[in-house]
Amino acid sequence: GAGVSQSPRYKVAKRGQDVALRCDPISGHVSLFWYQQALGQGPEFLTYFQNEAQLDKSGLPSDRFFAERPEGSVSTLKIQRTQQEDSAVYLCASSFTGTSGSSDTQYFGPGTRLTVL
Amino acid sequence: AQSVAQPEDQVNVAEGNPLTVKCTYSVSGNPYLFWYVQYPNRGLQFLLKYITGDNLVKGSYGFEAEFNKSQTSFHLKKPSALVSDSALYFCAVRVSIKAAGNKLTFGGGTRVLVKP
Numbered sequence: 304g305a306g307v308s309q310s311p312r313y314k315v316a317k318r319g320q321d322v323a324l325r326c327d328p329i330s331g332h333v334s335l336f337w338y339q340q341a342l343g344q345g346p347e348f349l350t351y352f353q354n355e356a357q358l359d360k361s362g363l364p365s366d367r368f369f370a371e372r373p374e375g376s377v378s379t380l381k382i383q384r385t386q387q388e389d390s391a392v393y394l395c396a397s398s399f400t401g402t403s404g405s406s407d408t409q410y411f412g413p414g415t416r417l418t419v420l
Numbered sequence: 421a422q423s424v425a426q427p428e429d430q431v432n433v434a435e436g437n438p439l440t441v442k443c444t445y446s447v448s449g450n451p452y453l454f455w456y457v458q459y460p461n462r463g464l465q466f467l468l469k470y471i472t473g474d475n476l477v478k479g480s481y482g483f484e485a486e487f488n489k490s491q492t493s494f495h496l497k498k499p500s501a502l503v504s505d506s507a508l509y510f511c512a513v514r515v516s517i518k519a520a521g522n523k524l525t526f527g528g529g530t531r532v533l534v535k536p
Contacts, residue, residue: 345510345526359521394463406452406471411463
C-alpha cells in the first residue's frame with residue numbers, strides 16, 4: 304500500500320544554497336509532521352500541520368527553516384542559506400486525525416538525507 | 421516538558437535468546453508511548469503503542485512492551501530474537517492532553533545486534 308513518500312532521498316548542497324524537501328503523506332491523513340534526525344541521535348520535532356494550518360513550529364531551529372502545506376496534502380520543507388550544521392536526515396510523518404492530544408500513530412517516510420558541504 | 425531515556429546505546433543478544441530494550445520517560449500527565457524500529461537508510465517503522473488499559477502491549481513481529489507507571493518505564497521485549505531483528509530501536513512519548521499537541525519526543529535510540 305502507499306505509505307509516506309519523500310523526495311529527494313539524498314541531497315547534497317553547498318553551504319549557502321537553498322534546498323527544498325518534499326513530503327507526500329498517506330492519502331487522507333490530516334496531520335503532517337517534520338522531524339530532524341542528526342547522525343547517531345533520535346529524531347527531533349520541527350513542525351506540525353493540521354490540514355494546511357501550521358499549528359506548531361516551535362522546533363524550527365532558525366528563521367532559515369520554512370515549511371508549508373498549501374493544499375493540506377503535500378508539504379515542502381525549505382532551508383535557506385544552508386549551513387553545515389543543517390546536515391541531517393529529515394523525516395516526514397503523517398497521522399489520520401488532526402485532533403490534538405490524540406493517540407494516533409504517526410507513520411514515517413524514508414527520509415531525505417541532506418549533506419551540506 | 422517531556423523526555424525519554426534509553427540507557428543502553430547497544431544491546432547484544434544471541435539468536436533465540438530473549439531481547440529487552442529499556443525505555444524510561446518523563447511527562448506531565450498521562451503518556452502515550454510508542455516503539456519504532458529503523459533499518460539502515462530507511463525511515464521509522466511503527467512496532468507498537470500504549471494508550472491505556474492493559475499494561476502489556478503486543479505489536480508487530482512478535483514484539484511486546486510492558487507499561488509500568490510507577491517506574492515510568494516502557495521496556496520493549498521479544499521472547500526469542502532473530503538475526504533480522506538487528507536494527508536501531510526508538511522509544512517515543514506524547515502527552516495525552518490537548519494543549520500539549522501531537523509531537524513525539526524520542527529517546528536517543530538503542531542499537532540491537534543479534535548474533536547467530
